[in-house]
Amino acid sequence: MLRSIAAIIVSYATMFVFFFATFTGCYLALGTERVFQTDSYEVSMVWIVVALVVSLLGSMVGGYICGLISRNMRTCQVFAFIVFFLGLLACIPAMKRNPDAPNVRAGEVSSLEAMGLAVSPMWLHLLTPVVSAAGVLLGARMKGRGEAA
Numbered sequence: 001m002l003r004s005i006a007a008i009i010v011s012y013a014t015m016f017v018f019f020f021a022t023f024t025g026c027y028l029a030l031g032t033e034r035v036f037q038t039d040s041y042e043v044s045m046v047w048i049v050v051a052l053v054v055s056l057l058g059s060m061v062g063g064y065i066c067g068l069i070s071r072n073m074r075t076c077q078v079f080a081f082i083v084f085f086l087g088l089l090a091c092i093p094a095m096k097r098n099p100d101a102p103n104v105r106a107g108e109v110s111s112l113e114a115m116g117l118a119v120s121p122m123w124l125h126l127l128t129p130v131v132s133a134a135g136v137l138l139g140a141r142m143k144g145r146g147e148a149a
Helices: 002-030 044-072 074-096 111-117 123-149
Strands: none
Touching: 002 044, 002 074, 002 123, 074 123, 111 123
């Protein structure tokens, strides 16, 4: 039981660090003009694709780590549910976004400002938890296949 709890905590922390580092790096590499639509805080299609790929890869890493530590697919399934549920909870603030917030962007924006002002399509907020949960399960299966070989 303790091993399963530790696996979930370490895996979630690993995912957090992976996401923070990777999204920050991608934002810096792409630059403001490719992350956002012209003169807007609405994210570009390039950023949407990057976000989905990073979400999948980071979740796969988390699932692999969870499988590695727990040695139990059931724990990985619980972890996938936790990732899905917390991802849905993260959608709530996006649904309550202030319609009077500024949507006109002028010049360069720091990554912290961008996170606060970025406007993503609602379907992306709802798709990301699904992609992340699937990534956890894929990563866990990859770990499981490595033991069978």
